[in-house]
Amino acid sequence: MLNSINFGINMVLNRLFYILPVLLLSCSGSSETDSYDQLPVNSEFEAGKEVYARSCVACHMKDGNGLEGTFPPLAKSDYMLAEPKRALKQVIYGSDERMVVNGIEYTSIMPPQEVSDQEAIDVVNYILNAWGNDGGTVNQEDLNEVKKENS
Ligand code: HEC
Numbered sequence: 001m002l003n004s005i006n007f008g009i010n011m012v013l014n015r016l017f018y019i020l021p022v023l024l025l026s027c028s029g030s031s032e033t034d035s036y037d038q039l040p041v042n043s044e045f046e047a048g049k050e051v052y053a054r055s056c057v058a059c060h061m062k063d064g065n066g067l068e069g070t071f072p073p074l075a076k077s078d079y080m081l082a083e084p085k086r087a088l089k090q091v092i093y094g095s096d097e098r099m100v101v102n103g104i105e106y107t108s109i110m111p112p113q114e115v116s117d118q119e120a121i122d123v124v125n126y127i128l129n130a131w132g133n134d135g136g137t138v139n140q141e142d143l144n145e146v147k148k149e150n151s
Helices: 002-037 043-055 078-082 084-093 117-129 140-149
Strands: 099-101 104-106
Touching (some): 078 084, 078 117, 084 140
């Protein structure tokens, strides 16, 4: 009797022993790829996507919708798409202006982002074209102008 209970427990433990790592692996594995893949992929903007995942996603979110009233959306943002160069300025110098984005007012603060020139250009090109945005691109010349205007 005891022996057969032991046997049963051993069977269960043995199974767990094999199944657990597989479960753990598949959980952590898939959540990683999920969070990465939910960022819209376009190979042309791959470099910017990585900057976004590192520096912007915490506030503006994976889907680019931000947090209403606190972090403005980048997906289909009328404000950003109206003046793409301004986005470059906001990434480098931050932003503490009152703004209305897609009809909602924002008065919060975006801190300057620690990115290189190239990363700033890459990430802005990414947000201009992710989530169905069709905002064109910015380049080094635009960045030079932004820096000149703000020096
Ligand atoms: C700590 C949170 C935070 C981080 C990180 C952050 N932002 Fe922002 N962002 C904000 C807030 C808050 C505003 C609104 C600022 C204001 O009202 O002046 C904003 C505004 C913007 C805007 C203009 C408004 C709009 O929605 O069109 C753009 C473009 C933008 N951010 C891009 C970025 C990019 C690109 C990154 C990463 C390189 C980034 N932000 C990182 C919080 C953040």
